[in-house]
Amino acid sequence: AFDRNRIISTWKNDGVIFPCYNTSTNSGYSFILRSNFINSTWTRTDIPMTTNLVQPSIVRLNNSSQLRVFFRDRNAISIYYADSYDDGLTWTMVKPMSLPNNNAGIEAYRLKTGALIIAFNNHNGTHQPRSPLTIALSYDNGITWPYKRDIQIHDDDNDTLIGEYSYPSLLQSFWSGSDDNDIHLVYTYDRKTIKYVRFNEKWIKSIIS
Structure with missing residues (x-):
């Protein structure tokens, strides 16, 4: 089993919820590990029908x-999602989103305003470069994503670059008293180094997709 994205606290702050995936088969699948700090136990919860859906x-x-x-799609068609209404004890069936996926890593994050932000490569197909790296905003819990902005676009005229902008990680200052509302993003830059970018919601919304 592997972990690609962040863990979160349980609703009662008595444990953590750990999104995992298994690649013992060629396709892979996802599941959740849920801890309880009180009795020091871990409980596994399977998410229905996640074959080929990994890196939750x-x-x-x-x-x-x-x-x-949210899931990476090994079939390179679209990002998928599932919901839990009981803090990760049970999960709905997965559904495809309107956002594409090219069998590359994604990350979603909830901002202080309540908006959801997701970083992904904005196209599908397995034999395409992992470019552009795009961010999108949703104000209805991920039903629609009206604001999108490219963070990194491949320069086709630069033969030294392969167009690999992937494995994004998002963060916003979580301290309640902090006035830092900037969003921080790091990602693999052309499989050579790590690139860091900082921006805010207003900047994303300055371009309507």
């Missing part, structure tokens, strides 16, 4: 026990 990225919705998890 989990967010909490509406300051409640509702969770949404």
